[in-house]
Amino acid sequence: MQRFINDPDNIVDETVIGFVKAHPERVRQDENNPRVVISKHAPVKGKVGIVTGGGAGHEPAFMGYIGKNMVDAVAVGELFSSPTAKSFKDAILAADGGAGVAVLYGNYAGDNMNVKMAKKMAKKDGVVIQTVVANDDVCSAPIEEREKRRGVAGEIFMWKIGSAKAAQGASLDEVCQSAQKAIDNCRSVGVGLGPCTLPAVGHPNFEIEPGTMEVGIGHHGEPGILVAKLGSANDIADQMVKIVLDDHNLAQGSEVVVLVSGLGATAVNEQYVLYARMQEQITARGLKIHKAFVGNYFTSLEMVGVTLTILAVDDELKQLLDMPTDCPGF
Amino acid sequence: MQRFINDPDNIVDETVIGFVKAHPERVRQDENNPRVVISKHAPVKGKVGIVTGGGAGHEPAFMGYIGKNMVDAVAVGELFSSPTAKSFKDAILAADGGAGVAVLYGNYAGDNMNVKMAKKMAKKDGVVIQTVVANDDVCSAPIEEREKRRGVAGEIFMWKIGSAKAAQGASLDEVCQSAQKAIDNCRSVGVGLGPCTLPAVGHPNFEIEPGTMEVGIGHHGEPGILVAKLGSANDIADQMVKIVLDDHNLAQGSEVVVLVSGLGATAVNEQYVLYARMQEQITARGLKIHKAFVGNYFTSLEMVGVTLTILAVDDELKQLLDMPTDCPGF
């Protein structure tokens, strides 16, 4: 493995330490739980706390979205593996400013179970908790079973919008409604061109034959809906936009926010090449792009691939999305 | 090649189009020269214009550093190849607000020649021009021949500081003095673990044997000073800090700003693993870290590797560096 690693078993601990050392003006590590990273500003008395968490290896997600008007505390799991119930609980306690805590996380079995247990634990401490579960990954289940879909890069919008709402002084109910609206308005798709390797395993845990691509790939290499011949950037962009928008079913003239994220080992210029075409296709469908993000926002170790996320926005979501933030991820 | 490309010969044009489409609130393309990208705010009357440019493939550099209180116009070359003299000239004309233009670029033969010709051309149009040439890459020449060293990620600090100075209303002389001070105070080193491929060439143009690393690698794969056995992340971090700081020779208690940039295909978490150790080593040498940046700030297509840049700061540089900006790269 041509990688920068020490002991594969310590990668996550070292990542968190490096992150906290790099951003000391924004974050701190929980004193008693090294797997909980907390905003320097948290808890804010009277503000709804925003918590998220998930497996590591998606940097800058999840920690990178801690900051002003953003997430208050993050629970960090092993690579591609849910944080412990205890870490979720500690994050909840750290974020609690007395107005309740919104746990905004992604729909993975491990996260679901650990958050469920954490909720039980934190309730004993008197914290009021609500959860919103991201399920923006179109190819992970048919639309009729949307509740089974996984959460991917759309989580960033869910955090941004939920956090901005909380910063405005909204109640826990209101925060969760806005976060829910954000994720309901979100659709994502991933395309993989090359696998990633968990350092402790030492070889890729899935294969993508040279000359092919995995359409609908998940954030951990979960197989997609189709293994196709590797197309041109334009072909791929067309397919991704089609998958997302066919599922989205937006009215002509709708406004959208677009996020293209590299998965870790895709050159940034290729992401812009894709965006050039996606923008054409999206506007050709009668949609108006309010804002776009292109870069490594939510990665999967050193996977070669990209995700496309399209969020439909109304005035409320636009305003929340445009609220200034200061976090390492943006 | 498992890449997102259409025609390899059009990659740069498509990258620029995608970039301008993604950031329409910040940048526009020169009407007559598609290889010149200009800030929406430029030219600002009475402000010194800030221009840079270089080969493509380093995204978000160079275009990504256009914005408020940042660069005004950028000339874009082919992949890893200097922009034309004409593009540098057009960027200069676009950035000129009547107070002169500072061209802050990197020390590569092609850029030197093209900027030289552009200066001649733009002078005919009555623009006053000064240049500052970045030469922060320690391993590209011994300290006695600093003028031969290449510019790498330290350019970002040169732009930031020069641009902030210009935004404060400083004169062309003052802007160039501050930019020069920034780059004089900068040292960088790169380590490569895997090569990158120019799509038009189709195979890597240099080799890094598995199990080895290239210490001192350049931004285009220029060979370094040493091909060594691939070390642990900590070993590599130690070597990089040593190379940079042995050359830097800073007094105990000096304040520094640290930038770790992935070269395109290095997982973000590995960059934080490196930073965790670098921070220890830097502070162990009696230096104080004012600020740190970790991420894909200045890439080399899909090279596996990182660069470390250490900038020594005084009060002036700190203040200029901390001036808020809004550009896609940060």
Next chain:
Amino acid sequence: MTSFKNAGGGDIIIDVAKIIVENKAYLSEIDGKIGDGDHGVNMAKGFGRAADRLADSDSSLDEAMSVLSDILMSEIGGSMGPLYGMMFADMAECIEGQDDIDAALFLDMLTAGVDGVQEIGGAKLGDKTLLDCLIAAKEAFAASVENGETFDVSLEALKESAVVGRDGTIDMIAKIGRAARLGERSRGVVDAGATSCCLILNILSDGVLKRL
């Protein structure tokens, strides 16, 4: 003997943990076929730590299971933290304070384990999970005890059925977890969790057999 001592039974959990650590690469490899390839890593980390913490502790079986459960729940996370965490927590709770564990109590313990896993995970028989091994083993043990067989004979039945339950996952389509989205593509591969569960049940049974 018709029962074994709870006291000192912690060594059985140390043996279980060792087997899991030994099978780290194998468990990850099968998880990689239709999952994300980390099952062995996750399991070895948790069970390995438990083995370290239990070494020379001379704990009872329930104490050891509690230690293992705590480590899984508070240090491992993933799916295994809650699933095996709850399984061992509920099994420990069932035998806590008991000096001797006979077949009836052992069956109660297994049943508590199954319930714990189902309560937190919501999966059922046939979903291609560790439950397909765990439930098959428990049912076989229950049937054997009901048939009047001795504890040790029933444990052999348990072990055999654990293997059968594990192998039964090969022909299943995953209905839950990461592999669920694969549909037909998930058929033909043994489930990783069922494989680790089969290891656990076999070593656990062997440990009891040695003590009967």
Next chain:
Amino acid sequence: MTSFKNAGGGDIIIDVAKIIVENKAYLSEIDGKIGDGDHGVNMAKGFGRAADRLADSDSSLDEAMSVLSDILMSEIGGSMGPLYGMMFADMAECIEGQDDIDAALFLDMLTAGVDGVQEIGGAKLGDKTLLDCLIAAKEAFAASVENGETFDVSLEALKESAVVGRDGTIDMIAKIGRAARLGERSRGVVDAGATSCCLILNILSDGVLKRL
């Protein structure tokens, strides 16, 4: 004949351009050994565009060299834009307005080319660049003309010396450009620019020879 017509000489530049395009992969490959592997790509882009733009234009030699130079300088960039751009610009300027080009004028043209490259690039003989080919070729041509040889015999000398000049870069250590930092590691490989320059000079000479 002792001279050739400037008029219609543009076809020679088209032939030069074609050879460069044909050698795209090869030129990149040698550049890759100690440079960044793009010399063929850069060259083929510029020279290919020139060939397209000159096709059926029936330009004179100086007009064609000006078109090529403009494309290199305003569309190609890199090092080749300024270096070959200046070379062809200065050579074109030298013969502009002349109907017939004899050996003396041809020598002036070569000299202007050398000066153009040196003025913009600042390299000198022995730095392992295209100048090592260009200067060797020019000097050989000058010496031959001085010795009273005919234009065509002198052109053969030029061609031979271009090859010798090119191959002479193999044993050199790069002193300028990307490869300069390599020191000893740059020895043993032919210089990419010298290789393209050798192609250019050979096809240019062949074109003139056909017209003498």
